[in-house]
């Protein structure tokens with residue numbers, strides 16, 4: 001539900017916007033909403049529950065091996081193998097829908113609860129097997145299915161589907177062609193359940209009745225749903241929040257709990273001040289951010305950070321001829337990461353990083369990206385000491401690039417803290433967890449499962465430090 005503090009207004013130069021009517025303190029929850037429609041991303045569809053969006057067997061080396069078996073008994077279903085030590089394996093612990101063979105659930109409860117929503121989708125999925133439609137096609141179809149089922153009303157929105165931008169008129173021909181393909185895929189996919197959008201769904205606004213404008217609206221207005229580690233797990237539609245405009249240094253952040261979206265203030269906000277979020281990764285060069293915003297969202301950003309080219313010099317610090325080598329290597333490394341070729345990725349990163357070390361400070365953007373990839377790869381390979389070295393190197397850099405509390409910064413601290421804890425650097429771990437907590441109580445709130453998890457880790461550190469000092473006497 002919409003909090004009474006929010007109102008829609010016309011933002012000068014930006015069109016629709018969202019602002020507050022009251023004074024907001026940082027950390028305050030401004031909005032919390034379940035999606036009008038959502039679906040799990042194809043690339044993680046085997047690992048994430050399609051109902052509650054949890055991922056039972058993912059995570060970092062959360063705890064010591066000896067402490068780790070607790071959550072395993074909660075997951076039912078196929079392939080419950082024996083686990084040794086720290087959990088990283090991606091084995092299947094989810095129940096699979098026996099008909100479409102695509103939908104997965106963390107347990108029988110989720111499977112049952114999902115059925116009313118999944119029923120029509122299941123038939124459509126079966127009709128196209130072995131092909132699986134793209135995320136935006138499945139999301140558009142889910143929207144149609146939810147409008148077909150009378151139980152759901154979406155009348156309370158500040159911003160209706162009808163009003164959503166499709167940007168079709170300003171779109172490049174190439175992009176329009178891409179959307180046309182998606183639209184015909186959508187028609188094919190819906191054949192079984194809703195062959196004629198206009199006739200069958202009276203509640204569908206007129207401007208959404210042709211598949212092309214529907215898919216255009218969905219792709220322009222959907223939000224990426226991410227898990228606690230900020231990995232993409234799905235896409236969803238949250239109509240009122242489509243009113244939020246972008247800023248490269250926003251005053252709000254969005255965080256998810258399952259598929260439920262929560263909007264929180266990360267700075268104090270005055271009445272009538274516009275609320276903003278960042279549509280993209282903020283840690284990148286002005287030119288790159290602007291290009292991405294133009295390509296994906298069809299506008300040119302004129303925010304303060306763009307105008308002042310904030311932190312630009314710091315991002316490009318160091319010997320240019322040297323960091324160019326890192327920059328040029330990144331696309332290939334991204335490819336290795338996408339293929340989960342962790343061994344080759346780590347070898348390449350550590351080789352490149354060792355050749356440039358003196359000439360390029362850690363603050364350099366390309367060096368930072370590479371260090372982060374090395375961290376990811378070492379975690380996947382279980383090289384904990386190496387991971388910790390890379391992780392610790394990034395922390396002072398993150399602090400400089402994230403002046404406001406930001407989930408990316410909080411999660412990075414938490415990852416490093418877990419490594420320190422695992423490697424029994426307990427004092428360091430506690431210190432890192434405390435820093436993470438200062439950020440996450442604002443970005444995630446005190447009640448978010450990730451914050452609760454963090455508080456538990458801090459408690460564990462306290463206990464272990466206590467045990468240590470008592471056994472040394």
Ligand SMILES: [Zn+2]
Pocket residue numbers: 049050051052053054105106107110
């Ligand atoms: Zn579930």
Ligand SMILES: [Zn+2]
Pocket residue numbers: 097098099100101102103118121122123
């Ligand atoms: Zn199914």
Ligand SMILES: [Zn+2]
Pocket residue numbers: 247248249289301302303304305306
């Ligand atoms: Zn900007």
